[in-house]
Amino acid sequence: MTDATSVRSVPRRLNMSSLPGSLIVGIVLLAPLVVAAVAGSWLAPYPYDEMNILSRLQPPGPDFWFGTDEFGRDVFSRTLVGTGSSLLMGVAATALSLLAGVPLGLVAGYKGGRVGETIMRAMDVLMSFPPILLGILVLAVTPPAQWKAIAAIGIVYVPQVVRLTRAITLELMQEEFITAARLRGESATYILFKEILPNIWPPLAVEASLRVVFAILLGASLSFIGMGAQPPSSDWGLMISEARPFVEQAPWIALCPGFALAIAVIGINLLGDGLRALLDPRNTGAH
Amino acid sequence: MMTAPQAHPTLQPAAAPAVTPAPAPLLDIRGLTISYGNARGTLRAASDVSFAIRPGEVMGLVGESGSGKSTVAMAILDLLGGGGRVDAGEILFDGVDLRRLPAAERRALRGDRIAAVFQDPFTSLNPALTVGRQIAEPLIRHKGLSTRQAAVRVEELLAEVGIRDPRRVAASYPHELSGGMQQRALIATALGCEPKLLILDEPTTALDVTVEARIIDLLAKLCDSHRLSALFVSHNLGIVNRICETVTVLYGGVVVETGRTGRVLSRPAHPYAKGLVAALPRITADRRHRLPSIPGTVAKLSGAVTACVFAPRCPFAEETCRSQPQTMRMDEAGDGVRCWKADALADTPWPDEESGAARPPRALPQRSAPLVEVENLRKIYGANRSILPWLRRAGTVAVDDVSFTVGRGEVVGVVGESGSGKSTIGRALLALTEPSAGTVLFDGADLTERVKRGDQELRRRAQLVFQNSAASLNPRKTVGAAMDRPLVLAGKGDAEKRRKTIAGLLTRVGLPAAYADRYPHELSGGERQRVNIARALATNPDFVVCDEAVSALDVSVQANILNLLAELRDEMGLSYLFITHDIAVVSHIADRVLVVYGGTICEEGPIASVLRPPYHPYTEALLSAVPRLAEDGQETPRILLEDAAAAPGGRGCAFAARCPRKLGAVCDEQAPPVHETADGHRIACHIPLATLAERAAVFPELMEGDARH
Amino acid sequence: AGTLKVSVDSNLNTLDPAKMKGGQEYVAAYLIFNGLTVIGHDMTVKPDLAERWEHSDDLKTWTFHLRKGVKFHNGRDLEAEDVVATITRIQDKATGSTARVNFEIVESMKALDPATVQFQLKSPYAGFAELFGERQARIVPRDAVDTLASKPIGTGPFEFVSFSPGDRVVLKRNANYFEEGLPKLDEVVVRILPEAAAQVAALTTGELDLVWNLPLEAIDKVKADTKLKVDSVPTSTWDGVIMNNVVKPFDDPRVRKAVAMALDKQTITQIALFGNGTPTHSPIPPSHPYFNTDLKIAKGDPAGAKKLLAEAGYPNGFEVTLHTPAGRATRERLGLAVRELLKPAGITVNVQRVPFDVFLKDIEGKAGFYIDGFFSRPTIDTSVYPWYHSRGSWNTALWSYSNPKMDALLDGARQAKSEDEAKSLYTQVQALAVEDSPGVIPYVINHINGLNAKVKGFQSHPMMFLDLRNVSVD
């Protein structure tokens, strides 16, 4: 359906003043990160993995704006180059959990009964597996790779997405526009994806923004136990984790990626809030 | 046949000097101006509102939805939420301007000297606290009672509002009580500290007619016995007529008329009040009549008032109306109107443009096979035959062995109290729920069976118009998209053609074609309901179930929709199953009516017969509970039903437990026999037909009309 | 007198000495148990449970005389049968002791009397007495072997009190210890503190008296604190860049040589150890008299390496995965340093961290290119022979290096009758090891302990043992 009367998920007149404030702030915070993610390796003053034994653990200065780490690598360049993989970790893992979780949650909520119960109990089982073990399992079968860490984290978050989606679906199922759809003979697929799904996006946007953040942090924790990103990659989580022994001696090693992470976290959260508001057709710019 | 109100010859001239000094008002509101502000701007919800309530007086505050009734009530309580602000004016309570009091002192007044009861008992009680505790709170707070003393007082109060088992009720949680009991608990709370002023914001709107009647009676009695003053907010003119001495009519945040109830409702002076009274459906036997309605919608105000607020919708408006703000003209009797033409229009009724016009009489249904045949329909919810013993459950019987037919082009009304199974019947007819037993034949075919086999074609010929116009439209789809789908499913042409069809449908229900691009939240309630109807029509149905399709709407909007539905029936030969709890509405539109109670049909027949004796005892109670305007006839004594003690069910008559005319054990033990009269009027009751026919008519005027015809 | 609180950085798997694998466990082993002999601070073999020992001229029959009056912690006297039982147990494959290979040389053994035990060897071996100084070869009571893992009973200076996995091991003074007046401490608490920062913080606050194997990153901080001090000793513990000699492209000696040439050992020592170690050629540490001082320590010659690679058929270099065991910071740094230093030689290295259990199962001895490391051994022979002899136990599993010339040198050294002979043979071994480069051993590590100044009488042991006999806290 692509004609003029097709479903529009965003309100028509998009002008700046009608954009939610949190969305704008979120975008402003995230824009430089996205640039860094795309062009980090060109923008970086040094190669991310270039060691310089003579200038290891240098404090911030004109040569190394944010100092160097224990190998004499430029912290700023590493942070820049690491943006891509760090954000990818969060975004891809979240996307994965949404991709798997939303349909399952929709079906569990729509079908109810035995199918729904089975799905929910399966999610309970999955949820009661400690996340690290899942991480280790996925990562340990074959050599670690980023996509595997992403897969592991994505799987860990599936149950929570399913729960949320199901809860909203159950609520929406009470709404009469679903009855109206059944009445005109829509298929279950259409009802799930065209009637219910668009109404799930706003709360899901908030949830997803939280998930992205948690995914980045869980990725960092996996790095902590040696399961996530592989050195010498400059994934932020890995960088901060590796900087631990030097927190006192050379706090700047952790500072730069920590800052970047904080900006990303806040930016993504604001973006989520803003998206929720934007996706709501009732949005009139008031927040 | 409704007539326009006649001007009363004894109306006092507006300039006559006061003779008797009126007692000082308890509540005197002067020039109250309230606005809601947010990022979008400000909305003036009340402009220069003035009125006074004398001690012991009950004043009704009426007006269209959104006219600012609640806003005014909340301002008195200092509970304007969400950016609401009083910009100007005084709220004198016992001579003291509440606005000048510090917040703590105002709070101390609340619940103590000024008490309130809100519209919806189901949401006004905290689900997490026992009812007794909630009633006791203000007693402990304001009267300094100990918990124990309060508990004693709570039981007294509950008894006072007519609850038979106060101790048990006090210990219950809200969800364990029926709506009527909850509302009584709220009233008991309000009465607890013996307030001087009671603010009632639509206290019965959420209740059943029979329950509503009881609550209104109770309130009238209490106001009388406690010499309470009350501000009674409602849009139900019948109830206002029943309980209020004076009435104030709000329109667009402005008081347009105020005066003694009898005068205002029988001879409204302001054009808006005229329209309001005219749009009210009356119990009538003449269902060919179209209701007068007020076209257009309320304009939202933001700035100062520079013209008559009603001018855009007023059929009498002139240039002056649009350029000059109106002033309130009061007379000594306390009657006042804000219209410079009021005197000139005193004898002009609200124009009834349609009722005069000749309409082609609808061809009477041929005696062919009925469109819908329902036989022995049963629906049991929640039965569970689990292998685990603790999971087994018998379930609730929502519909118990119901049979009826709907002819082609016929409108069948379904009335009954909440939970009696009306919606379930409707849903079963549309194959939205699977019957536990019985068959539903649609145009001779078993609909449920067809749908199960994946045949949606038949189903599209039976549609539904919902009560909740907001919930029945996907908030994320434009009107056009919502209407496009049925066409796509029916394979009705390409995008361009469908767009044309949609535009046609929108025009058909009286909406501009441009509305196709709007989202539901951009429409008013009446407009949304029109979209709903247009969407239902998109599949070209033969049969439409209207489940409380007009219950949530304002009288003037309701009149609009009712007219539209009647028109569609006449022009397209649609059949309706019209579910409602409003007898007046049913009497207005239905050919035949089913009275259901506890999942069974207790009375069925042509509308004219059902409204006249003989009555089923339940029908009689239901009809007697209908609130009416004074001019519609004499108030007949109400038959007040006790609250249902248990869900109906068992072997006997479903109504036995609450029946005021119960014969005895036979009612409990045997299913009632069905008495049938010549015109298809059927009553299921143990009482002989002759005895039933002895009762006086609830609507004697109908009998007169009968005689006249 | 007093209680000494010492930290180790990782949980102990077992307190059964035969099954021990990690340095933290050896700490406990040394405190609770004794061997027949002991390796002293000067790396020479000393009597321990054996008062004295003698061997036949052909170096094949060895007789040990046990010290009198030694009691196990459970009160029973030590007997020669316990020694036999201990070694038999180690020889049992199902025990899974890494010391088993050492004792494969034993043909038979018997207790001549309760105080004398005699070993018959399959071949002559001059260093047999030193084998009893090995970490796993602690003498255990033959009647209590089943509970050793959780309730060890030994003859050592400290008695086991409790072990709470993941948290601590508590030991108390053995009042019947055979060395008069020792130990001086009443109690030793070994705490398991995995995080370096927490260890150092605990040391500063006095919560700990001693941090065994102080994290290298923390050395400066401890040095700066006047209440604390750092005690360090060179060891022959080494890390290595392992190249599997039968896996392509490392089956070509030129490739291995090129890798070795490209690696600047001084730089590597700086990166991986922050300078707390010494570049070397082989497991023989520069501090040892046998160290070959004529050989040059590799300085890093990428151009030369490139040339060699071209000769070997890799003019454009190649790409290879280097596995490092996760959680071993030094080895991870070594891996990164290798990656960086091989880049100019045209070798692209992808570093891959592997969890330790996977490392043991799938990487060690199987992968082509990885980082590994080994604790110092009691003798030069045990430090070298197993890695370079074609039948050497580690060699066959590690890099499968085989050179008859090397075998001859090592076999000769085993039977060397004089120090000079041995020295000359080992000097040639080092030269050949550099020439053939079966792998690259960039450095030997210093063993460093951080301790509170109030800890008296402590000396770091080159075998990384924790010797607390003479230590006291006031």
Place this chain on the structure above:
Amino acid sequence: MFAYILTRLASLALILVVMSVLIFLVTQAMPGDVASMIAGQFASKEVVDAIAVKLGLDQPLIVQYGRWAGGILQGDLGRSLVLEQPIGPILMEALARSLVLAVVALAVVAVVGIALGVLAAVRRGKLTDQMVSGVSYLGIAVPDFFWAIVLVLIFGSYLQLLPTGGYTPISEGFLPWAAHLVLPVVTLVMMLLARIARLTRSSMIDVLQTNYVKFARAKGMPESVVILRHALKNALLPTITVLAIDFGLILGGVVVIETIFSYPGMGRLLLFAIQRHDLPLIQATILIVSAAYCLANLTADLLYAFVNPKIRHGMRAS
């Protein structure tokens, strides 16, 4: 209600059975094996095989599972292959410590988080609200291990106020016990607070707009009563869910925090078991964690009923 609990317990038992099979299969699929772990570096194949035989690892999986599950039904969690000790006591000790951590941390998180959430909701859009958001952002924006290290440095190294790690049983005195808990608890609180505060805030905002809150105000109840008695109880439902999930999370082990603070809880035990490939220990640990998690969920659901009588009613009915 009783029927409800019975049903839930039955389904819990079922979940645990499924879990036990899953755990068993999944752990078997893990790379690495305990025999080579015990054998150590460069053990020859015969050695590994000999150990495997001794440990019974050579038998068919179904036999191994049967033995394991049978033991568990008799309350025997098996023996750790690496530690060579019965698992029961080790596990229970770790569980008890994790429990202490979970209970204390969650108590703090619940009290502080709910208080902050309520405060932010009541002062919506005001400075307080923004400050609460700010603090909670700070909590989640920085990884827990970073906080942990910073806390160790500040309170351990510099201020020398608190022990930096380890665990002292309460039997050795309340103060040492509490002192060892402070830092891990604070770190956990930083980590979990944000979510609780934000959640409480949003549901509180919803509840504050309900009719019954308005009615309570109309009764002249002071704000404190309105907020604490009328609104809060109804706003707590989502918060309770998340608290239960967090409870399961902490019980299941917060490896990073346990590692940094040398806290010998479930997380490190599990990590130890995984790293040593000690299957019986892994299996038992996960099973216990799962059971604890399910129980936490059940408790949350029962708490719902306690907080909301309507749900209590629903439980009776459904």
